[in-house]
Amino acid sequence: MSNIKKDYIFYSIVIVFAMIFLTMTPQIKITNASFIIGPKTWPYTLLILLLVLGAYGIISSFFKSKKIQETEATEDNEDNEPERRLFKLSIPIVCLITVILYVLLLSVFGFILSSLIFLYGLSFLLGEKKQLNAIIFSIATTTVFVFLFPVLLSIPLPRGMGVFRHFSLLFY
Structure with missing residues (x-):
């Protein structure tokens, strides 16, 4: 197709x-x-x-x-670029699986840790080559959402369980 x-x-x-x-x-x-x-x-x-x-x-x-x-x-x-794949799956399918895992693990690890890992990994899946850019992107985006929702709008985000909950309590 x-x-x-x-x-x-x-x-x-x-x-x-x-x-x-x-x-x-x-x-x-x-x-x-x-x-x-x-x-x-x-x-x-x-x-x-x-x-x-x-x-x-x-x-x-x-x-x-x-x-x-x-x-x-x-x-x-004749210069068609081959389709990028990971684990024999196309990149959009891997991204969809990653989003599903992110949503499922939000309640366990909390918003901050889950989002940092998710955004870092997603930036590489979508083609980011520089590790520093991926780190800055994931930290900045997570910081904006933590400031916007729980702090500014008083909308709670998942805090996680156990140690992850205590970590989230340090921020919001």
Whole structure:
């Protein structure tokens, strides 16, 4: 299956996912109507953004396929880059497995440690060559989320169990 067809399938799934959850979002209960931005605002914003990005992806894939057809008609493409693989799995599949493991291990290791390891590993999976950049990225991103959610918005993040819980208590 060509990459363009995979893109069409992926963006179609994103659009269907967003539409399904957009139909479910009005069922969210409003507990305090004094705020302009209520509990429905964030899901609506993200789901509409998903719809827009899904539509953009389909449109850009369409134009990319037209461009590829034009270049194939004029010349032969023999310098195709081989698909990157890890453990005989494609990189997107490995990323999906990594995200699933991250979510499952959040309650055991807590947000801080899990996120540091997850973001560090994910940056290498996605092609980062320099170890220092991956470390800085994982620390900065985790720091922003720890400051944003538990500190600024008072939204608790998973603290972990045992020693990991005590480690999380040092930060939030």
